[in-house]
Amino acid sequence: MIKKTFKIPDMTCSNCAMKLESLEDDLEGVKEINASYHRLEMVIEYDESKLTDEQIISAVKKKGYKAVAAG
Amino acid sequence: MPSKQKTPAINPVIVVALGILFIAVALILLLVQPNTQSLDFNTDSGTWSQLVVAFITGITTGGLSCLAVQGGLLASSLAHQIEQDYAEQAANKKQKAPVRANSAFPIFLFLVAKIIAYTLLGALLGWLGSYLTLSPMTRAMLMIAIGIFMIGNALRMFNVHPIFRYFSIEPPKFITRYIRRTAKGTDTFTPLFLGALTVFIPCGVTQAMMATALGTGSIATGAALMFAFTLGTSPVFFIVAYLTTELGSRLEKFFMRFVAVVVLILGFVTLDGGLNVLGSPLSLQNLTRNLLPSNSTSAPAADSPQPAAVEGEITLQVENSGYFPTTLKAPADKALTLNLITNETYSCARDFVIPALSFYQLLPDTGTVQVNIPAQEKGSTLFFTCSMGMYTGQIVFE
Numbered sequence: 001m002i003k004k005t006f007k008i009p010d011m012t013c014s015n016c017a018m019k020l021e022s023l024e025d026d027l028e029g030v031k032e033i034n035a036s037y038h039r040l041e042m043v044i045e046y047d048e049s050k051l052t053d054e055q056i057i058s059a060v061k062k063k064g065y066k067a068v069a070a071g
Numbered sequence: 072m073p074s075k076q077k078t079p080a081i082n083p084v085i086v087v088a089l090g091i092l093f094i095a096v097a098l099i100l101l102l103v104q105p106n107t108q109s110l111d112f113n114t115d116s117g118t119w120s121q122l123v124v125a126f127i128t129g130i131t132t133g134g135l136s137c138l139a140v141q142g143g144l145l146a147s148s149l150a151h152q153i154e155q156d157y158a159e160q161a162a163n164k165k166q167k168a169p170v171r172a173n174s175a176f177p178i179f180l181f182l183v184a185k186i187i188a189y190t191l192l193g194a195l196l197g198w199l200g201s202y203l204t205l206s207p208m209t210r211a212m213l214m215i216a217i218g219i220f221m222i223g224n225a226l227r228m229f230n231v232h233p234i235f236r237y238f239s240i241e242p243p244k245f246i247t248r249y250i251r252r253t254a255k256g257t258d259t260f261t262p263l264f265l266g267a268l269t270v271f272i273p274c275g276v277t278q279a280m281m282a283t284a285l286g287t288g289s290i291a292t293g294a295a296l297m298f299a300f301t302l303g304t305s306p307v308f309f310i311v312a313y314l315t316t317e318l319g320s321r322l323e324k325f326f327m328r329f330v331a332v333v334v335l336i337l338g339f340v341t342l343d344g345g346l347n348v349l350g351s352p353l354s355l356q357n358l359t360r361n362l363l364p365s366n367s368t369s370a371p372a373a374d375s376p377q378p379a380a381v382e383g384e385i386t387l388q389v390e391n392s393g394y395f396p397t398t399l400k401a402p403a404d405k406a407l408t409l410n411l412i413t414n415e416t417y418s419c420a421r422d423f424v425i426p427a428l429s430f431y432q433l434l435p436d437t438g439t440v441q442v443n444i445p446a447q448e449k450g451s452t453l454f455f456t457c458s459m460g461m462y463t464g465q466i467v468f469e
Contacts, residue, residue, distance in 0.1 A: 012228075021244070022251050034244065038236050045400040047263065 001015050001031055003045045006056065006067040019063050027040060027059055041070065118292055118419070124298045126278060129303020132333045133276045137269075137304045177262040182305045184266030189277075189301040190294045192270050196284040197293020206433050207458055210286070211348035214460060217282040218342025221334050224279060228331035240278060246271045277304075279334055283341070325442045344460025350426025350453075354465045357454060361395065385466070386410040387455075389434060391418040393462035394455065403449035403468040409442040422458035431458065 008020065017035035020042050024033045029050030035042040044056060053069055060067035202214070223238035250268050273281060280300045285295040346354035352361075386396040389411050401407055411423060413434050421434045425442070434440050447453065447468040456463045 011305075013274075014239050015274075017241060017270070018247045018251065021247060024248075025252070037239060040236075050259060 001045055002048050002050070003043060004043065004053070005070040006042045008035070008042050008065050008067055010065050011040050016065065018056055020060065020065065023063070024041065025057050026054070042067065055065060055070045079160070088364070091408045094322045115334065119367030122295055125283070125296050126303040128276065128333070128337070129300040130278065130306060131301055132329065134278070134304040134307025137274045137277060137308060144415040153189045155335075163240075178309055180268035180308060181262040184263045185269050186298065186305065188267040188270045191300040193284045193297025194290045194294035195298075196281055197287050199287040200288040200293060201290070206429075207348050207426060210458060211345045211426070211460070213286050214341055214348060217286055218277070218338050218345055220282055221279045221341060222340030225331045225335035225338055226335070227326055229328070235437045242271050254414045265372065270286065276334060279337065347460035347463050348424060348426065349460065350456070352452070352454070354460075354463070357465065360465065384410055386412060387464070389413045389420050390418050391416055391420065393420055394464040397464040399466045401462070401466050401468050403451070404446050406446050407443050407444050411455070411467070413437055413444065418456045418462075419459045420462045424458050425453060426454045
């Protein structure tokens with residue numbers, strides 16, 4: 001399991017964070033997602049053997065947002 | 072993409088039981104409320120205008136704002152199939168979301184539950200507010216705080232500075248996670264249940280209205296305010312949710328600035344009301360009154376030409392539309408009596424406040440109340456206002 005932060009610059013309200021956290025239910029290999037509208041970021045803890053950065057970015061895009069890996 | 076399905080960690084029966092307990096506690100509090108004044112529904116024009124504003128705010132900005140926040144939740148509560156249709160539509164952006172013929176009833180249930188839940192929340196906030204409105208000073212501070220909150224939220228919507236994002240309250244993660252997973256249910260109970268749970272994910276405009284309900288300091292008025300607002304949000308919510316679930320995100324972007332402008336204006340009005348109740352010369356009404364002197368000014372009491380005038384007394388007519396004259400002139404360095412005359416006055420002008428003297432009294436709807444004004448220095452001004460900061464005036468000592 002690794003923990004990674006993605007910047008989500010186009011969040012507009014706290015509901016966006018809720019939408020992004022719903023990826024917990026959609027993506028295989030995700031343990032936990034903490035999204036924050038205040039910080040415009042999403043911290044995702046996942047199994048890197050089951051999920052790649054590209055898959056995460058693509059899933060975020062389908063929710064209507066742009067994700068950029070931070071750090 | 073592989074997907075996984077989780078079930079709610081908490082049994083819905085437990086949550087419903089907690090909800091019933093919450094309602095029961097709220098009703099008990101309402102019945103055993105020692106401050107019986109907080110139970111009274113103020114039928115004055117100020118309260119009615121507040122309710123009308125709440126309804127209009129709901130039907131215009133509130134409906135769209137709530138839809139943007141809660142629309143996806145409603146859509147997912149209708150049926151798991153619609154959720155799948157929605158996801159497919161997101162993948163194929165050009166296709167329109169199918170409208171299910173049987174979606175009207177679940178939306179109706181969702182909205183009924185939402186109205187009931189927000190009305191109860193309004194009652195609870197009004198009850199809490201009744202303990203915060205012990206003095207006009209407390210009310211003023213609360214109004215100023217509410218105004219700042221609303222202005223901060225509007226500036227957040229305008230994306231003025233990242234700091235304003237902190238004016239948006241993020242619900243605790245366990246609540247959003249629970250709501251999200253419950254939304255996967257398919258029975259008719261689910262929309263009813265989720266409608267009630269929307270109290271935990273209010274949109275920005277709703278949060279502002281909740282703050283206003285807190286400021287009413289009355290269980291009945293707080294409940295009526297939230298009822299009027301939520302009722303106002305319902306038509307837009309229903310129509311748009313019924314037609315398509317996809318439109319929510321588009322409306323959110325399209326109307327964001329319009330919503331922000333309305334919240335900004337309401338914020339400044341509330342802040343100004345708070346400054347009035349505080350007796351601040353910096354409120355818009357007090358500033359403009361001195362910059363643009365009106366002809367609604369009385370002569371000094373000592374040599375007043377009014378036939379009924381008595382030396383050492385000044386008279387103020389308290390009417391439904393405010394105070395007349397708005398500027399009274401009085402001799403300095405001399406104690407005097409202020410006669411407050413009401414004649415079938417039912418507006419909030421009856422809730423008379425002189426902040427600098429810590430004077431507050433609910434005047435009779437018809438009659439005269441005398442207020443002793445201690446000697447004031449030459450050139451000083453005493454501001455007076457209604458307890459909501461809507462109607463104002465001043466006494467200038469010369």
